[in-house]
Amino acid sequence: MVDLLRVENISRRFGGLLALDRASLVAEDGQIVALVGPNGAGKTTLFSIITGFLSSSEGRVLYRGDEITRLAPHVLARRGIARTFQIAQPFAALTVRENIAIGAHLHHAARADALAAAEAVAKEVGLAPMLDQSAANLTVAGRKRLELARALAIEPKLLLLDEVLAGLNPSEVRDMVPVIKAIRARDITIVMIEHVMQAVMSLAEQVFVLAEGRIIAMGPPEAIAADARVIEAYLGHGAAERMRGMAHG
Amino acid sequence: MKRYAAIAIVVALLACVPLLTSSNVVLNFMVVALLIALVGQGWNVLGGYGGQYSFGHAAFFGTGAYVTGILQLRYGVNAWLGLIIGIAAGALVGTVTGALSFRSGLRGSYFALVTLAFAEVLRIIASVAPITGAGVGTLVKLDLRWEAFQFQSRAPFYWIILAFVAISLVIAQRLEASRFGAYLVAVRENEDAAKAAGIDVFRVKLAAMTLSAAITAAGGCFYAQYFLFLDAGIAYGPWISVEALLAPVIGGIGTVFGPLLGALVVKSLGEATKLITGDTPGLDLMIYGCVLILVVAFAPRGLTGLMKRGQFWPAGRRHG
Numbered sequence: 001m002v003d004l005l006r007v008e009n010i011s012r013r014f015g016g017l018l019a020l021d022r023a024s025l026v027a028e029d030g031q032i033v034a035l036v037g038p039n040g041a042g043k044t045t046l047f048s049i050i051t052g053f054l055s056s057s058e059g060r061v062l063y064r065g066d067e068i069t070r071l072a073p074h075v076l077a078r079r080g081i082a083r084t085f086q087i088a089q090p091f092a093a094l095t096v097r098e099n100i101a102i103g104a105h106l107h108h109a110a111r112a113d114a115l116a117a118a119e120a121v122a123k124e125v126g127l128a129p130m131l132d133q134s135a136a137n138l139t140v141a142g143r144k145r146l147e148l149a150r151a152l153a154i155e156p157k158l159l160l161l162d163e164v165l166a167g168l169n170p171s172e173v174r175d176m177v178p179v180i181k182a183i184r185a186r187d188i189t190i191v192m193i194e195h196v197m198q199a200v201m202s203l204a205e206q207v208f209v210l211a212e213g214r215i216i217a218m219g220p221p222e223a224i225a226a227d228a229r230v231i232e233a234y235l236g237h238g239a240a241e242r243m244r245g246m247a248h249g
Numbered sequence: 250m251k252r253y254a255a256i257a258i259v260v261a262l263l264a265c266v267p268l269l270t271s272s273n274v275v276l277n278f279m280v281v282a283l284l285i286a287l288v289g290q291g292w293n294v295l296g297g298y299g300g301q302y303s304f305g306h307a308a309f310f311g312t313g314a315y316v317t318g319i320l321q322l323r324y325g326v327n328a329w330l331g332l333i334i335g336i337a338a339g340a341l342v343g344t345v346t347g348a349l350s351f352r353s354g355l356r357g358s359y360f361a362l363v364t365l366a367f368a369e370v371l372r373i374i375a376s377v378a379p380i381t382g383a384g385v386g387t388l389v390k391l392d393l394r395w396e397a398f399q400f401q402s403r404a405p406f407y408w409i410i411l412a413f414v415a416i417s418l419v420i421a422q423r424l425e426a427s428r429f430g431a432y433l434v435a436v437r438e439n440e441d442a443a444k445a446a447g448i449d450v451f452r453v454k455l456a457a458m459t460l461s462a463a464i465t466a467a468g469g470c471f472y473a474q475y476f477l478f479l480d481a482g483i484a485y486g487p488w489i490s491v492e493a494l495l496a497p498v499i500g501g502i503g504t505v506f507g508p509l510l511g512a513l514v515v516k517s518l519g520e521a522t523k524l525i526t527g528d529t530p531g532l533d534l535m536i537y538g539c540v541l542i543l544v545v546a547f548a549p550r551g552l553t554g555l556m557k558r559g560q561f562w563p564a565g566r567r568h569g
Binding site for chain 2: 051053072073074077078082083085089090091092093094098101102103105106109110111114150151153154
């Protein structure tokens with residue numbers, strides 16, 4: 001079977017800084033894949049390269065077996081790759097309904113159809129009560145849902161979620177987890193950047209850990225949580241050793 | 250449908266003006282106000298809906314005016330055909346300047362400056378090129394027949410410019426209820442989010458600029474027929490670029506009726522001050538300035554925004 005998304009040895013240089021160093025990642029059809037790592041590891045940079053917002057210095061991206069490395073964002077969106085933004089990017093002067101309809105227009109030419117499709121998507125992500133609110137007046141949780149709704153509205157095959165749970169309180173996170181599960185149940189493959197480990201553990205089937213631009217570990221979530229290299233990447237050199245010592249002592 | 254009914258009512262009421270008065274002063278005033286409303290609607294398509302603030306709509310106005318005038322004068326082309334070619338030429342200038350600016354990624358004040366530069370370049374070329382009559386100007390031959398797009402009285406001119414304005418209102422209304430219009434607003438609000446939604450931002454901007462230029466060029470063509478005289482300062486001068494953006498800014502940018510309302514208000518104020526002060530040169534411009542400051546300070550959504558205060562301006566479209 002062909003992997004839906006295959007990222008091969010992507011490197012990206014910003015001047016003297018090597019933000020990504022031969023990073024590779026694979027998402028199989030129908031999987032939820034998590035991309036984790038400390039701040040500044042290059043996660044969002046990798047997303048931006050996959051979705052065409054940034055170009056890579058080296059490496060290539062394959063989608064359904066075709067190379068898509070240097071295609072423009074809107075071309076990729078039309079081929080079924082949707083993304084959300086870490087910092088929500090609403091169309092601030094528009095209502096929630098109109099915001100989602102912008103995405104829905106990709107497959108619905110008529111205004112009325114797009115607005116109807118927007119309403120259906122809003123229901124799916126729990127935004128139905130806010131449909132006629134201005135996007136500018138949404139709470140953080142609302143904005144995150146709107147990001148998700150706009151991405152879903154383009155009817156993607158592959159959905160890249162950039163920290164849709166960041167900034168939410170624990171009960172809001174609990175509300176979002178089933179929403180994401182329901183999306184996967186519709187055969188949409190999800191790659192998510194996430195810091196909320198509770199969600200990563202309950203959602204992801206495969207976890208990739210990015211640190212200083214390199215993929216340092218990959219595997220199922222339980223294995224990753226116990227991986228010494230991952231603990232060190234987050235907590236510093238020698239941390240894994242000390243934690244073991246504490247557990248015994 | 251309700252919104253189209255509103256357009257029909259406004260146009261029908263305005264169409265009655267020549268039946269109520271035959272005063273040339275009144276009709277002349279209304280013709281000029283409607284001309285500015287048309288040119289302003291052109292600006293509004295790109296600036297109001299698309300968020301690309303042009304400071305050089307004179308480039309399109311002047312091209313429409315000169316093409317119509319020169320085709321008649323030097324090539325004996327029929328005026329109505331000249332009108333169509335003039336609009337097409339204006340649209341072409343829009344496409345070319347748009348492609349150059351947007352391809353270079355110019356946004357915001359840089360876009361405004363480059364459009365101003367394009368208009369100024371055209372003005373300077375027009376002021377020396379032999380085909381425009383250079384310093385002497387272009388004088389369209391007097392030929393008062395409707396076949397020549399010239400009329401004995403002002404009423405037919407008035408109805409024609411009103412028809413142009415009506416078409417521009419319908420175009421704006423169509424924008425509000427179409428995918429292209431939604432994409433244009435998306436580009437205005439957030440280009441990255443627009444790209445992520447599958448929108449080809451460059452093409453949307455370019456299409457908007459072409460449409461915007463065509464509408465404004467129609468105003469230029471009309472100007473040539475109405476006043477029968479052009480020079481570089483009239484056709485490509487900054488005055489028309491300023492009028493084009495003042496009308497929608499004062500009336501309400503990104504709204505269907507904003508440019509029309511703004512044009513009527515601005516022109517009325519200009520006339521009123523002229524009556525009060527006599528013809529002191531430049532005073533009407535000072536009034537413009539003051540009104541603009543007041544509008545920006547107290548009604549950033551323009552007069553239409555002021556009327557439905559507390560409501561976000563695109564939200565009104567839900568009922569469209």
